[in-house]
Amino acid sequence: MRFTLNGDQFEVDANTVIGRLLGREPEPVQVHWVEVGGVRFPVKQALEAVLGVNRATFTSHMARLQFARLGFVTSNVPDRAHGRVEPRQQRPPAPGSVVGIEEAGEAFATLVAFLRHAPFTTCVDHLEHELVGIDSSTAPVVTRAAGLSDELLEAALIVRRDVGRVSDVIHATVIALALPKILEPGEVITNRPSLGPGNDKTRPFDLETDRRIAEFKVALWSGGDMARKRTLTADLVHLALDQSGRRPELWVAGAEPIRFLQTSTSPVGDLLSRTSRHLRARYHDRYGTDAIPLRDFVTQHAAHIHHRNIADVLPTVSTALG
Incomplete structure (x- = not known):
């Protein structure tokens, strides 16, 4: 499975996840977890270990989504038929809904990590040039390569709602x-x-x-x-x-x-x-x-x-x- 996180591309499969978490001591679970090899890990600890990136650069929701896509059972995601978990549909927070302080903090960390990866004006200018001449099949590839993803959009919407004033x-x-x-x-x-x-x-x-x-x-x-x-x-x-x-x-x-x-x-x-x-x-x-x-x-x-x-x-x- 390939995905983009803050502009960087990763390729991970279930065996890689199992291998990198095998024998690792799980930290205490606070809210969200992923079960790997019968052991429940805090979902951000797990993805940090698998990818080798700082857990402050992504949200628990984003981590749960990636593990769900690989077939692992995680918190707040129901177990589906044949033991496979389907990812939740990404959508902006409903009007008036409130996320927890932890989730809001993670959203802010995701947004800050993206903005610090490269000057935003430079990123947008580069993307504008890259989009010329592409079609519907290549647009998602170019967009995600620039770091613009559903996870980033959700984080930005949460931050704007919570800190808009x-x-x-x-x-x-x-x-x-x-x-x-x-x-x-x-x-x-x-x-x-x-x-x-x-x-x-x-x-x-x-x-x-x-x-x-x-x-x-x-x-x-x-x-x-x-x-x-x-x-x-x-x-x-x-x-x-x-x-x-x-x-x-x-x-x-x-x-x-x-x-x-x-x-x-x-x-x-x-x-x-x-x-x-x-x-x-x-x-x-x-x-x-x-x-x-x-x-x-x-x-x-x-x-x-x-x-x-x-x-x-x-x-x-x-x-x-x-």
Whole structure:
């Protein structure tokens, strides 16, 4: 039997499995197992021993599927006629269904292992070229060779469902942890902070005190950051338009966003083209033209805005930035 795991191809048969597990001491079974030669092994220990790969790079579900395809009895897979076990049909988790914490962790490990195997953009670019000229019989071979499999899809769907709001968690946690470090003696928060995504009319800024207003952009830039550049510019303009007299601050993660603000020649109007009509109208009423290069806007109209690096006050962010 041949299959692909995280871009690597393996060929295994039942005799190979038996031979590589013969005489091996099974670890205690926690949840999922495979029975080989009358001995029940934790399914991930077994596949790790058979393939010689780290068990953190695949899920228990994927391991059970491969052993089932070879005819072995595993946990949560019913024994079929003639002692052979049929693999479960791969399908995305049902809406509203919840997998266990262990399974979710394994899904995350599978996704991370795939993403670290090679840059995703490189993988996709290579696959796009490889798919030209192929037909229905060769498409699966090329796709699996690139590491795109049912197991990867299932893992990605689980991760997206369970951690789809991770950016919101990061945003809220960054602001909450930064407050004790940035508030000055006697400074008081005067309005409910905006810890969730977006702002509303009653909370126009992420943070408002009796001395400052502040917006936080926590995304880590990695190249091809056009959407982040647009939202950063919108926050900059939003702060520049404030006339309360409080100190405006723009907090970002790392030096790259600040470098962009200081060097970009893109017209501010273009960068604001996908923001709200209200913000664009306020910008045009104040500054009169969309053609101001961003770097000129920063030095001429937004020079009073303080650029701050979140990594300077939160070492965790600094570590993530490398």
